[in-house]
Amino acid sequence: MHRGLTGVVVIALLAGGVAGCQRGEGPAAPAAAPAQDFVSAPPVEELEFERVSDPPRTLVVDSAGKTLAVFTDKARTVRLTGPSRTLAEETHTAATVTTDAWIRLAPRPWKKGEEGQTWVRPWLEEALADRSPDALAIAMEYVEGGKRDASFGPLSNTDPDGRAERSDFYDYLGIDWEFPDGKNERPDPDHIRSLDCSGFLRMVYGYRMGYPLRGTNTPGTGLPRRAYAIAKFGPGAELMPNRGTQAREYERLNAGDLVFFNGGPVLNDHIEHMGMYLGVDSDGRHRFISSRTKADGPTLGDTGGDSLLDGSGHYGVRFRTARRI
Structure with missing residues (x-):
């Protein structure tokens, strides 16, 4: 049971575009036009790593002081700065979210001093240039009107909310x-x-x-x-x-x-x-x-x-x- 494509999903890029293949089920999305290089391609070796707290994390900043990435201790999710885009679902709200955050998974959890490991700079250089769907874009594929539109679960006569859970x-x-x-x-x-x-x-x-x-x-x-x-x-x-x-x-x-x-x-x-x-x-x-x-x-x-x-x-x-x- 799934909902019809009656809604509208918007992931509008305000600079550049999203290209590349999907991971997971279903066919890949058509390739978009090449994205504008939002970072102006600074050599990764010129970036600075700064420690901050609450929560403990490491910021990656360029020579102008702009934060390009956030690595959080114990976590694999990394907040990267990329082209701004707008997330919208017109069927259920007039509000939208415009963000330059792109969320990707590092190969292992972060810890203090991890920037000295050999994997960090090559991964960061690739991740900053990556325009394939990230966590936010993937999540939006499953809303009403998205290309992978999902139901919560089948109708239920016993569930107090009217729909059965247990859908993994x-x-x-x-x-x-x-x-x-x-x-x-x-x-x-x-x-x-x-x-x-x-x-x-x-x-x-x-x-x-x-x-x-x-x-x-x-x-x-x-x-x-x-x-x-x-x-x-x-x-x-x-x-x-x-x-x-x-x-x-x-x-x-x-x-x-x-x-x-x-x-x-x-x-x-x-x-x-x-x-x-x-x-x-x-x-x-x-x-x-x-x-x-x-x-x-x-x-x-x-x-x-x-x-x-x-x-x-x-x-x-x-x-x-x-x-x-």
């Missing part, structure tokens, strides 16, 4: 999957082309981008299956503690970070929902994308609750913690 990336794809931690899964035919909240992020970062995945909700290498487990002992860097109240440390967030929410009727520290932070939107609000029931799949829109971390809306008051994987 292998359900969407309709393929068997064997996880390194020993869990073997077969897709549920009723969940084909469906992704629940954690399944959506496992599709983006795991199946599409190659981040290790776990089949269980136990500590270990890779992303666990459910949101509460990813928040509690998932990989990467916890950006703010879960105090059981609304998290407000928005300045610590980068696009691509995983954000977690208390979803139950009682406001406490229990995590039942997750999404991906996109950035500050056209209204000056902190917007995220997640897969949920009332919008029937991945959305950055406001159907069934504003997709905002700040304020007094449904998700804002339930925002608890964030993690950079």
Whole structure:
């Protein structure tokens, strides 16, 4: 079960374009025109590495002081500066997110002094020039009107929200999957082309981008299956503690970070929902994308609750913690 292409998805590049092949399922997108070199091709050896805190991370800056990359201790996701683009989903919100953040995976987690390792400068040079879809572009492919449009899950007479969960990336794809931690899964035919909240992020970062995945909700290498487990002992860097109240440390967030929410009727520290932070939107609000029931799949829109971390809306008051994987 999947939704028709009734919405409009916009990923407009304000400078340059996105070219290259998709990773993962489906045919590659047509190649776009060559992108403008947004970094003016500074020799990588001329870039400076600066340490900052809260969270501990290393900034890569050019001779003019412009930050070109952010490597965070314990995390593989890297925030790169690239052509500005606008993310939009007109069916579910008038708000848009314009960002120059491009989110990619480094080959291993960062740590203080890692810039001295031989992999860093060659990888950085390639990543700064890369115009293939990054985490944000891949996530937008699954919203309503996207080329890989996903449902949240089939209709359910027993689920309190009216749609069944338990839709992981292998359900969407309709393929068997064997996880390194020993869990073997077969897709549920009723969940084909469906992704629940954690399944959506496992599709983006795991199946599409190659981040290790776990089949269980136990500590270990890779992303666990459910949101509460990813928040509690998932990989990467916890950006703010879960105090059981609304998290407000928005300045610590980068696009691509995983954000977690208390979803139950009682406001406490229990995590039942997750999404991906996109950035500050056209209204000056902190917007995220997640897969949920009332919008029937991945959305950055406001159907069934504003997709905002700040304020007094449904998700804002339930925002608890964030993690950079």
